[in-house]
Every structure is written in C-alpha cells, then in structure tokens.
Amino acid sequence: MVSEDIKKQWFRKAKEGWRLNKDIIEMVKFESVDLINDDYTDYKSLLHDMDIILCRNVFIYFIPEVVSRVILKLNETLNDGGYLMTGHAELPQQAIANLRPKVFPESVVYKKSSELGVRSEELKSRSQRLEVRSQKLEAKIPQTPSPLVGEGGGEGDISEAKELYNKGNYTLTIEKLGHILLTNPEHFETHCLIGQTYANIGEYEKAEAHLKKAIEIDKFNAEPYYLLAQISRENGRLEDEEEMLKKVIYLNPSHIPAYLEMGIIYEGKGDRDRAFKMRNTALNLLKSLPSDARIEPYTELTAEELIRHVQEMIK
Template sequence: MNQFLIEHFVKIIAHNTGLFIRPQDWHTLQRKLLVRVNALKLSSLEEYYQLLSKDTYQNRIQLQLSSPFSYPLKPAMDNGDNGLSSEMGGQKEWKELLQLLTTGESYFFRDSGQFLLLKNIILPELIAEQRKVWQQQGKDRPTLRIWSAGCSTGEEPYSLAILLTEIIPDWQFWHLHIVGTDINSDSIKKAKKGLYGSWSFRTVDEQKKNSYFIPGKSGWQIKDSIKQLVKFEYGNLVKDNFPDFSADIANIDLIVCRNVFVYFEAEAIAHVLRKFYQTLRPGGYLFTAHAELYGQQLDGFSTKVFPESVVYQRPLVSDFVDTHPGHTGELQLPHKGQIAVDLPNGRSADFSNSLSSSYLHPTHHPKAHNSRLKHHLINPKLDANMTPIASGSPHDSLSLSIVPPIAEPLELGALESEVSLSSAETSVDVKLEELNLLFKTHQYSEVIKIAKKIISVDPNNCEAYYLLAKTFANLGNYLEAEKYCHQAIKLNYNWIEPYYLMAGIAEEKGDVDTAKSILRKIIYLFPSSIDAYLQIAELYEKEGDFTRAKKMRINVIFLLEKMPINTWIGREDDQIKVEDLLKYMKKLLVD
C-alpha cells in the first residue's frame, strides 16, 4: 500500500465529504478505490486521484498545492470509454465512489425515545407556533418544514410524515414540507421507490405497518398519502450551500441529522453546524443521535436536556442575545431551571460498576465464582498497530474492561474510621478513593454532598462529575445522571466510562436504540473496546438478530487473539486471563 498516496485520498475525501477514515481502514479504502480504477479503466490510483480533484476549479488549485505527486495535476485522459474528460466527470465520480464508502442502515421509527420526544413535546410546540403564524399572517395554510439530513433509504423522513399525520388532526389542510437528502445516490433512489423489506419494520407493530403500507411480492410499499408528503434529493452536507432557497431548504422548523456526525471529522461537523444554524428558523430545532456532539463547538445553539435526548435549538433573539452566525460557543449544559422534563425516581438500578445485565452468565464464567464480567474493562496493553476486522464501517470494529463485583457494605464503625472528611479536606486534594468508598457502601447522600464540594473547589474534576452521575443513576434519577455524564465528557471527551454509563442508563430505560448508538460511538472513539462489542452483541441477541450478535462476538475473538494469552485483563479480584475469555467466547459461538 502506498501510504503517502492513501493519506492524500483520505484528505481529499474528508475535504469533500467530511468523512473521517481511520488508519486501520486504509487497506479497505485502497481496495474500494481500486474497484473504481478498474471500472473506469484508468491506469493507476494517481490518475484516479486527479479525476477526483476535478470537482471545481478552486479544489484543483488547493489540491495542486498539496499534491502527492512531483508533477503538476493534469486532466485525466479520456480513453473513449469513461466519458470523464469534462469537469463534470469528477463530480459524477464522487457520487460513484460514495456508493462504496457509505452504507445505509436505518429502519422506521428508529430510536423510540427520540420519536416519543418529538411526538409529545417538540412537534406539538412547533405545530402550535405555526398555527399562530398562520392566524396572524392570514396565510392560506399553516406550514411545517422538516429536513432529514442524511436520510439513508428514507425510513426516517417517512416516519416523520406518518407521525405528523397522527398528531395533526387536520393535516390535509397543512402544507407539510418534508425533504430527505443523502450523499449516497443509491439510497435516494430506494427512498423514492418507498419499497421496504421486513428488516425496516423491526420495531414497528403490525397495526401501524398495515395502516401505512401495502404488502406485495417484493416487500411493503408505502401508501401514496404518506409518500407524497416527502421529497428526496441528493445532498452533500459539507459541499452544498445551504440555506438553499432554490431547493426549498431554508427556514426549517426541524432538522433531523442522526448517525451522520459519528463518521465526520470535528472540523467538518463544525462547518455543517454553522450551516444548520443558518438554515433553521429562529426557534427551530436540531436533532442528532446521542453523544454525537459532546465536546463539539456550537454556533449559538441553545442546549435542552430531556430524558429521551439532548436537543439543540436556534434561539429566538429575545431569548438569546448573541445569535449572529459567527458566534462560537462550546456545548453547554442547561441550568437546572432549563431542564424540560424530569423522570420519576421510583425506579432504580445498580450502576455501581455496570449499566446493563452481565454479558456472561455467572455459571458460565471461565473463573467459576460469584463475580460477574461487567463493563468498563481496563484496557490491556495492545499492539498500537493492531487492526480490527476491516469492514469499511466504524461500527464493526472495539477495549476490554472487567470490573469487580459490587463491594459488600462495610460496618458503620469501619466506615467512620476509614472515611472522615472534614470541610478542609473537601479541596482538590481530597482522595477520590475515599469518595469511591462512600459510593460502594451506598452512602449516596454523602457522595453527592462531598462531590459537589470538590467541584466547587475544582470545577474541572471530571471524576467527581462521574461519581455524581453514577450516584444519581443508582437513585433512579436518570436525568441528573445524564446531565453529569455530559459534564464529565465535556471536560474529558476521551474518557470512556461516562459513555458506558449513558449506554447503561438508556438500556435501563428500555431505549435500546440509544444504548446501541452510544456503544457504537464508543467503538468509533476506542476501536479496541471489547466490552462495547459484547454489549451490542447482547442487545442484538435480545432483538432476535443473532447474525449481527455473532458478528460482534467474532470481532471480540479477533481482538483477543491479538493479545498475549497469559495477559490478565480486568482489575482487583475479578481478573481473567485472555486465554480463558477466548475459550469462553469460542465456546459461546459453537453453542
């Protein structure tokens, strides 16, 4: 592999699409590039690079300055077969290449929590506002404008259309403008057809499916009453100019852009967010997938935290002074008064060490005793050059952490003798081990009190925020737990444990889609996270998707086989040898 040349392909792809291609995926990238080289009957990757650089005159100038070749860039030769002698050839070829670089994975009403939030709070608010505008301005019909940015094969915008017809009694009287865009032109073609297989309905009940779709030999066809509400167009979030009044993508009430930014470089995310801000009307909302914007710079957006999701709003001028496009502000958590919805504290789950059920049954544990393998594994020392299974998708690659069982409660006298924290000790120098001891012995009120004192002295103490998050999670107050997780991630974007905590909270709330989304984020950020693979495998298994569950476990085996077999992974008294865990995983696949 010509690493120097591939690096320049990575740069030009990021520049034109925002897509971040990790070094471990470069071999896969090269194979996909060669597919296009052969299809176009070009002589080399260098010639293909020149073709891609023909997108615009400005790009050619920029790429000339950073060309990987010692000779000037020149137009790719027209051999009579490829028809690519014009500048349009480069633009056309980008669309072809993106069929290989992007894959669509979607289904109807994906992330039930976010759709519940849309149904009960966000959309009713937007609908009421637009009714008011209609009455004040005397327009023919009220209008609601929604953009599904990165719509894949269309399940998301069609789900939004169905939802609107269910919550607006007189929806036929409205002008409902729903547009879906995607960088994969094949996905757009499928979306326009509106024909779907059973996998797209994995979370949809039969009644809803029969109400809005017509069964046929090739699948389920969406009814015309819904289909006519949605328009689909090819769109490149990084390169396209928007707001775009000619394409009717402007003054949008709601932008839904989920599971897109997870593939983007931070710089590209910031660029797109600035354009989203300008495209939303004041008061409009932006929805992203969970954990996609943590630590990201925002342009004037107001952050709102709900139990189901964090959402971002372009504030009204009266609500937010600095709303000009150039304003840059870091993602801020709302003050307590801004939190829109709270959760009842009746439910509780133990988040002392883990966030979901154990992924290894105690009786099947290779070290047969009462401990359980759990999440937050301590990462063993892995080869820095180790490459996960290459599939071209950041969702297919993961770090191993095994935590000990919950400590037995200490006697009160022992606790008092070992943990005596005076007000003077609630400084930056307070040992977090003592705070952890209070947490392990379920002294939650003390943990909250002391952790907040630590934060008052050291506002950047992310471990104190994380302990608060775990404490509130154990108390069943998931909203507060998520709030402190967000703060910990804001302080340390690369700390893995708050992500796991949020995934566990989502699973405990029954929001499996959110849990999987966060776990995929972990995999993307920390490609050797074995425990994230195992958790996703368990979630797939619960959904009956045994094929994907098996694929995740095969990835685990691949990672374990790259480690020395005598390496102990885990911590304290719950460690296990790589060899033992590997045997167990192989046995699990056979069984």
C-alpha cells in the same frame, strides 16, 4: 451405567427395569413457581436452603434486566457453598454477586460463597439499581483525567470519595463529590463518578446530567458514553444504548464490553452477521490479554473464561 452397589442401595427391581426406593421418591416434591414474580426467597418457601439449582436454557428467554432479578432470587435460595448450574454462555454479562463461575465444556457451574460478594440482605436492593461497576474495585480512572484544583478539591478528596463509593456509602459519596464540584465544576472524573453513583441508586436523570456534563468537558473519553449506554439499557431505551455503544467503540476500539453488548443488540435484531463480527472482535481482543486478566464489568470471570463464553456464543 450404574454400579451394582448403587442399584442395591437405592433401587429395586421392577418389570420395566429398576425403580428408585420409595423413601427416595417420597423426598421429591413438585411445585410450580414463577421465577420472575413469585417470592420464593422467603424462608418458609420449599425452595429455600437449596444445595443445587439446575437452570439450563431458561435465561435465554429473558431480557437482561429480568435475568438479573432472577439470578439474585436464586442466589438467595442457595445455601452457602451451594451450586447454580446454567447452560453455556447464558449469563455472560451478569455480575453474579457472590457466585464464583467454573466453566465446563457443556455448562457453567456457579458456586455460592459468602466471602465473594455482599450479604444476602443487600441483594434485593441491588436488583433495583444499575450495577455499572463492581463495588469491590476502585472507580475506573478516566483516560485523560483533569487535575483537581482549588480549596477543598485536592486529590485527597477524590480518593476519599472513591473509598466511600467502594464501600457502598453512596450518600456520603455524593456529598463528597458535590463538595469537589463546588470548587471545580469542570472536573471530568468527578462528574463521571457522581453520575455512576446516582445510577447505582436509580436516580437516572441526575446520573445522565452529570455524565453529559462529563462529555462536554471531554467528548473524546469513552467512559461517560459507556455508562450512558448502560443507563439507557436499564430504562429500556435500546436505540439510545446502541448509539452510545457505537460511540464507545469509535472512541476506544479496544473496549471489549461494548463489542459484547453490541453483539447482543444485533442478535436481538436478528442480524447474526453483525453479532458475529462484534463478538469475534471481542474474542480477538480477549486473546491479546493475559489469561488471568479481569475486565470490568465482568470481574467474576478471567479473560480465559470469557474467551470460552464468547467462543460458545459465536459457534
């Protein structure tokens, strides 16, 4: 029910009930936009400097790569402090730059804050590369790292490379890691990180070569398989992605992202039973974590918030 005060201020009586005042109606503009292909991020666009965007039941019709591109565009159209509202569980896998999620029973609201993510001018370039890890975090330490040995290949070098990576300086990261490999070509962690770096700049062949080398060095570590799965998805090789994710789960039965991504694959195939099993396993693993824990690559959400997302997905 609308209060009488609001009716008097913003509405006028009509035969069929109440109508908005003319000055409010004239503020409304209708425009057709292609969310995927149109450049509505331009400052001259009517969609720029938005305070709130309502976008429910839209992303469910897009493949993940397209969802990422559209999110980045919508992000650019929002003012700092603006809101993006989506349906529940529509964006469970997206790294949403500088949008902080707030979960409600029937929806998710993302608030834009420049303090949380990268500058807007960096967003376009991010849409063209694979975001396999959050740049704000240290590169993931492998489960069984091999020691660095030899001149120029000390722990200081790998730490410097990680610092460069976290700053987004991929050229110097590759240069530093390449120097390490000259003195220690069998170092597992270095191959993983340089593969991850090449993936982030879209050089997938080089990324895959280093990740496959990492597997040769330690075939029982799940990390390079997971990175290869994401590269396969980015390049539309869904069968390869599925194969890699199965290996991840075999090697690391507690790998929550692998279960969630397998759930998406099975759902896409119409196999709801397997999709449910994958998501239910992820849900049980999430429940074993502290409520404020954060899991790569979903670091914008806590374990508690992820639980709500997954519960909605398996209803």
